Amino acid sequence: MKIMVTAKRVTDPDARIRLKSDLSGIDSEGVEYKLNPFCENAIEEALRLKAKHDGEIVAVSIGGAEATTEMRRALAMGCDRGILVDGADDALDADLVARTIAKLYEKEQPDLIIFGKQAVDGDSNQAAQLCAEYLGLGQATFAAHPNGSAGMTGGEPGLAVADGKVTAMREVDGGVEVVEVAMPAVVSADLRLNEPRLPTLPNIMKAKRKPLEQLSMADLGVDVALKVKTIAFSNPPERKAGVRVADVDELLNKLVNEAKVL
Amino acid sequence: MSDILVVAEHAAGSLKKGTLHVIDFARQAAAKLGGGFDLVVVGPQAAAVAAQAGGYGAGKVYTVEGPAFEQYTAPAYAHAIAEVAAHAGAKVIAGASSSLGKDCLPRVAVKLGAGMASDVVGIGSGNGLTYLRPMWAGNVVGEVEITTAIHVLTVRTAEFDTVEASGGASPVEAVASTFDQATLKQRVVEFRPTVSARPDLSEAAFVVAGGRGVKSKENFSLINDLADALGAAVGATRAAVDAEFIENDYQIGQTGKIIAPDLYIGLGISGAIQHLAGMKASKVIVAVNKDEEAPIFTVADYGLVADLFKVAPELTEKLRKLKSQ
Incomplete structure (x- = not known):
């Protein structure tokens, strides 16, 4: 089977992102970039499916030349080849991302597209669903393993493929939903789907020689008009500094008499 | 007909509390647009839910029921919501940032040719209707402008108040959906509920x-x-x-x-x-x-x-x- 996975370049998910003093955008000074954690889960699940069913994994992303770093990491994790479509984050919205990936789907004809559920920069959580609708495909969003990544060693996998269908566990409000989708299908991966592997040194070396195709939006015939534009940034409301309490009695006293919450 | 359509969520015949927060958002947006809001209820017992949802000041409550909507699936629900939105002439379609809203509403946006903003926490202060939303794990607030005529949104319920019933009853209109169940490429095999006697985490004081x-x-x-x-x-x-x-x-x-x-x-x-x-x-x-x-x-x-x-x-x-x- 052929699987297409996303491999977006994002700011370090553990970095506390701040705005520039003129609020024109984020202060990227000293901020590192990484492969989107949710995309790592998507890639890991694709690798597990390939180990069982054979086939090919194509990593896709939209970004500038610097995004080849994260693309190479996806290849080092084990993806067979990559496609990087040229595009800057501030010239994208989720809709344009979805339409671009839909074009790549038409070009590659995979059985499955696995997206990271959301990118940790824009946090929109839309691209997989939009893409599924553009392509008229079924979707299994927020795929996860019901026992969490700690329990991944045995038992049922979060995603399973059989008889032209993909079965996914979905984390939804109030419990876990098991959904079956006819392939080709769109899946989005949640963090608890699996524990992504670290690339080994030999695989990092091998990844340098794996094919990485570079395309433009024009090559794909994608209309680059945006439906959603971010027109301004601001800082979230700051919480005023709190106080330290010495013990439980002082805490209770404050909650009853000062905060008046009890 | 109102400019804003709120997607109501429900379970076991009861309106979910999250929807009351989305109605608070809708009232704020309606005040800016100078109109009102409608509600849409899709799924089993929609008529019963519509009766509960009718006391909050909606111009109208639309319901969609049928075999294709007994169990929630994103493609079927998105189809129904988009149909009602077109029928109602809605310019803004808003639901909660719940797992249903996040799963389903992007598909509604595609059907309506609309841009979508996720996790809306507020309305911009300028003249046009713009939306505030958290980015970078809430470390940055972005103000977004949707350039299409129709806007689709998910609303972060924790950022809006719950509304009290304002009395009265909104008229209810049942809409017959054209959704063809044979086109559905997915089905729910099983649901494993989390069982707890404690208050709901999303709503607890x-x-x-x-x-x-x-x-x-x-x-x-x-x-x-x-x-x-x-x-x-x-x-x-x-x-x-x-x-x-x-x-x-x-x-x-x-x-x-x-x-x-x-x-x-x-x-x-x-x-x-x-x-x-x-x-x-x-x-x-x-x-x-x-x-x-x-x-x-x-x-x-x-x-x-x-x-x-x-x-x-x-x-x-x-x-x-x-x-x-």
Whole structure:
């Protein structure tokens, strides 16, 4: 089977992102970039499916030349080849991302597209669903393993493929939903789907020689008009500094008499 | 016909509380647009839910029922919602940032040729209708403009008030959907509910949360006991969920539940940015951690540097006494 996975370049998910003093955008000074954690889960699940069913994994992303770093990491994790479509984050919205990936789907004809559920920069959580609708495909969003990544060693996998269908566990409000989708299908991966592997040194070396195709939006015939534009940034409301309490009695006293919450 | 269409959510014939927060958003947006709002209820017992939902000032409540909507699937529900939106002439379609809203509403946006904003926390102050939404795990607020005639939104319920019934009853209109069930490429095989007698985490006034510092599933009973003494919901960090101290449904954070209770008490929680993104809108934050450098203290109103294994039982006992007075 052929699987297409996303491999977006994002700011370090553990970095506390701040705005520039003129609020024109984020202060990227000293901020590192990484492969989107949710995309790592998507890639890991694709690798597990390939180990069982054979086939090919194509990593896709939209970004500038610097995004080849994260693309190479996806290849080092084990993806067979990559496609990087040229595009800057501030010239994208989720809709344009979805339409671009839909074009790549038409070009590659995979059985499955696995997206990271959301990118940790824009946090929109839309691209997989939009893409599924553009392509008229079924979707299994927020795929996860019901026992969490700690329990991944045995038992049922979060995603399973059989008889032209993909079965996914979905984390939804109030419990876990098991959904079956006819392939080709769109899946989005949640963090608890699996524990992504670290690339080994030999695989990092091998990844340098794996094919990485570079395309433009024009090559794909994608209309680059945006439906959603971010027109301004601001800082979230700051919480005023709190106080330290010495013990439980002082805490209770404050909650009853000062905060008046009890 | 109103400019705004609110997607109502329901379970077992009852309107979900989250929808009441979306109605608060809709009233604010309607005030800016100078119109009203309608509701759409899709799924089993839609008529019964419409009767409950009709007391909140909607111009109209649309219902869609039928075999294709007995069980929720994104393609079927998106089809029905988009049909009702077109029928109602809605310019803004808004639902909660729930798992249903996040799963389904992007497909509605594609059907309507609309741009979509996720996790809306407020309305921009300018003349046009723009939306404020958190980015980078809530460390940045972006103001977004949707350039299409129709806007689709998910609304972060914790950032809007719940509304009281305003009396009266909105007229109900049943809409026959053209959705062809034969085109559906997916089905729900099974649902495994999380069973809890405690208040719903998303709606609770009090929340007691545990993190990695709780150390084991057995020890999590200390968190549960404290929650019960307080009448609180239980929550957890991703680290605690990953370590299987508790199910994922209790996860608070960037990828879990976003909460804003009157009182949040976090024990053994360091305060990773992903967790803070989910709870820093709480009205009063209490943090108990033996590491005085833990980042959670930077957002806490009351910080107690102490061992949770001593604090939790003592606090539980003293709260029980306080409550029995």
